Amino acid sequence: MSAPLIEAHGLSKRYGAFTAVDHIDMRLDEGEVFGFLGPNGSGKSTTILMLLGLTEPSEGDVTVLGHNPTRDPMAVKRQVGYLPETVGFYPDLTGKQNLEYTAALNRIPRADADRRIKELLEMVELGHAIDQPVGQYSRGMRQRLGFADVLLKQPKLVILDDPTLGLDPTGIQWLLGLIEEMSKNQAITILLSSHALQEVQRVCDRVAIMSHGKIVLQGTVTSLTAGDGTTGYHIAVEVRSAKPGLVEAARELPGVTSADLSGNLLTVHAERDVRPQLISSLIANGGELLEVRARNRSLEDIYLRYFQEGALA
Amino acid sequence: MNAIYWKELADHFGRRRFLLLLGLVAIGTLWGVYVTTQAVQGGTGSLDQFLFLDIFTSGSGVLPSLLFFISFFGPLIGIALGFDAVNSERTHGTLSRILAQPVYRDAVINGKFLAGVTALAVVIVSMELAIIGLGMFILGFAPRGEEIVRIVGFTLVSIAYLAFWLALATTASVFLRNTVASALVTLGIWLFSGFIILLLANVAADYFAPLSSNAADAARNFSIQTWISRVSPGFLFQEATQTLLDPLTSRSQQPLDLIFSLSPERLEGLLLTPISAAESLKLVWPHIVALITGVAILFTGAYAKFMREEIRS
Numbered sequence: 001m002s003a004p005l006i007e008a009h010g011l012s013k014r015y016g017a018f019t020a021v022d023h024i025d026m027r028l029d030e031g032e033v034f035g036f037l038g039p040n041g042s043g044k045s046t047t048i049l050m051l052l053g054l055t056e057p058s059e060g061d062v063t064v065l066g067h068n069p070t071r072d073p074m075a076v077k078r079q080v081g082y083l084p085e086t087v088g089f090y091p092d093l094t095g096k097q098n099l100e101y102t103a104a105l106n107r108i109p110r111a112d113a114d115r116r117i118k119e120l121l122e123m124v125e126l127g128h129a130i131d132q133p134v135g136q137y138s139r140g141m142r143q144r145l146g147f148a149d150v151l152l153k154q155p156k157l158v159i160l161d162d163p164t165l166g167l168d169p170t171g172i173q174w175l176l177g178l179i180e181e182m183s184k185n186q187a188i189t190i191l192l193s194s195h196a197l198q199e200v201q202r203v204c205d206r207v208a209i210m211s212h213g214k215i216v217l218q219g220t221v222t223s224l225t226a227g228d229g230t231t232g233y234h235i236a237v238e239v240r241s242a243k244p245g246l247v248e249a250a251r252e253l254p255g256v257t258s259a260d261l262s263g264n265l266l267t268v269h270a271e272r273d274v275r276p277q278l279i280s281s282l283i284a285n286g287g288e289l290l291e292v293r294a295r296n297r298s299l300e301d302i303y304l305r306y307f308q309e310g311a312l313a
Numbered sequence: 314m315n316a317i318y319w320k321e322l323a324d325h326f327g328r329r330r331f332l333l334l335l336g337l338v339a340i341g342t343l344w345g346v347y348v349t350t351q352a353v354q355g356g357t358g359s360l361d362q363f364l365f366l367d368i369f370t371s372g373s374g375v376l377p378s379l380l381f382f383i384s385f386f387g388p389l390i391g392i393a394l395g396f397d398a399v400n401s402e403r404t405h406g407t408l409s410r411i412l413a414q415p416v417y418r419d420a421v422i423n424g425k426f427l428a429g430v431t432a433l434a435v436v437i438v439s440m441e442l443a444i445i446g447l448g449m450f451i452l453g454f455a456p457r458g459e460e461i462v463r464i465v466g467f468t469l470v471s472i473a474y475l476a477f478w479l480a481l482a483t484t485a486s487v488f489l490r491n492t493v494a495s496a497l498v499t500l501g502i503w504l505f506s507g508f509i510i511l512l513l514a515n516v517a518a519d520y521f522a523p524l525s526s527n528a529a530d531a532a533r534n535f536s537i538q539t540w541i542s543r544v545s546p547g548f549l550f551q552e553a554t555q556t557l558l559d560p561l562t563s564r565s566q567q568p569l570d571l572i573f574s575l576s577p578e579r580l581e582g583l584l585l586t587p588i589s590a591a592e593s594l595k596l597v598w599p600h601i602v603a604l605i606t607g608v609a610i611l612f613t614g615a616y617a618k619f620m621r622e623e624i625r626s
Contacts, residue, residue, distance in 0.1 A: 102414060
């Protein structure tokens with residue numbers, strides 16, 4: 001296995017008495033899509049700034065692509081694409097001119113730059129607005145231009161700071177598709193921060209959840225949701241009429257820990273997703289099923305525990 | 314830094330603000346030429362063998378000299394080009410995007426400053442060429458060699474003077490996040506150094522060395538006043554340009570200690586003949602150095618603030 005792209009140990013950032021990032025350890029391997037999740041104000045952006053050398057850590061050490069971002073920011077910035085939380089462009093310049101400036105700052109030869117800019121703008125579906133001043137772009141268009149800007153330098157690692165913020169559902173789907181495309185076809189490693197766990201979990205190989213400056217959970221999405229037995233799956237079945245024997249049939253299924261019927265609603269707790277077995281068993285016992293819903297308890301728990309509190313605060 | 318320099322330069326020339334500056338230049342040119350023609354026709358000015366230089370130095374009736382116009386309005390040009398240099402990038406969100414590219418932070422300040430100085434030089438040189446051209450048209454003869462040397466010296470002093478104000482405004486734009494605040498603070502300093510320091514110099518001189526019939530007291534009074542006034546860049550500029558452009562009449566306004574620093578034999582000659590161009594340049598050299606030192610001090614502060622600062626989007 002190759003060396004990790006990002007490695008941090010005991011990384012901390014304090015502002016006076018306030019600790020924004022509190023001794024976090026993280027590691028990112030080549031080719032991963034890493035979800036960096038947590039409510040607003042949990043320290044995600046500050047961590048990202050430290051990875052890019054845009055702010056200095058108070059404590060701990062971090063290497064990005066083998067370089068220290070504070071001491072050797074150029075080496076890091078040559079290979080890392082960064083999309084800030086609110087991406088800004090020069091409003092008087094056209095989309096193309098804005099990208100040309102980025103290309104010049106990266107010392108990309110003129111001819112190469114022209115070709116790549118054209119390709120990238122087509123890819124982010126801005127081909128029609130190429131010569132329009134960015135001041136006239138909508139928020140979604142600016143975000144897409146931001147993606148083109150990030151990819152212009154052909155980065156090894158892309159860091160996206162809350163890219164779904166302010167996008168509509170279609171925009172989010174488009175963006176997740178693009179992230180998958182970048183990861184699979186261009187072999188770019190991606191660090192994606194988000195305040196919306198449920199939106200981005202499908203594209204992430206691994207996630208870390210931050211809360212109050214600490215990483216509280218880290219692992220693959222499936223390992224986080226596997227639960228510890230007390231949580232697991234909750235399945236709610238709506239039946240047309242409460243027939244005797246349904247509850248017993250459900251209780252007898254392997255993996256089911258409890259089943260209760262109240263009115264027309266059968267609630268089943270299980271260690272794993274037993275919906276197929278449950279449905280056939282209920283039908284075999286004469287149940288007329290109207291609806292079957294499964295709730296993944298642990299993911300919901302995570303959400304309530306770490307994200308809601310942030311939203312309320 | 315090259316990329317930043319060229320982009321900023323293109324920005325300067327593309328802005329509406331720059332048209333305003335060209336308007337000021339046009340007014341300045343007409344001002345100088347009008348005052349001179351008045352003087353030539355009415356014989357009100359102090360005309361001498363340096364007729365070309367008189368375009369810059371002679372006033373007529375209610376209108377003060379072109380020199381005064383430049384020393385008063387010149388700083389506004391420098392301030393206009395610099396007051397939002399860095400903080401507008403912050404508010405547009407472009408700063409974090411630019412600094413995520415492989416660019417040294419000081420290159421951002423330097424590129425912007427050098428582009429501004431170039432724009433200032435273009436403004437000043439074009440104004441002088443217009444004045445010389447119109448002057449030749451009206452007076453009917455070309456400037457002599459010595460006059461050209463003096464005008465070139467004047468150009469350098471003017472560029473250094475406006476560059477000082479540009480540096481001050483750029484520094485303010487690093488320290489103050491709000492463009493309005495940075496404009497107001499720089500304008501405040503401009504007013505303070507233009508009027509209040511000169512008033513204070515007067516008061517201080519009268520306090521420490523009250524005027525009496527004694528010539529030594531008068532010299533001391535004048536010396537104190539001059540040295541305090543030199544804190545003001547506008548005063549430095551006026552002193553230097555006076556020496557350069559008004560070799561004859563300036564001797565009466567020449568700070569006494571400048572005259573005293575010359576040997577008695579020189580002093581004797583001075584009362585009768587103008588100082589040579591080389592001598593004038595030697596006299597103003599410290600002024601140019603003082604202005605450049607001012608720029609260096611300001612930039613040291615700006616770098617210290619900017620180099621390790623956190624850049625949030």
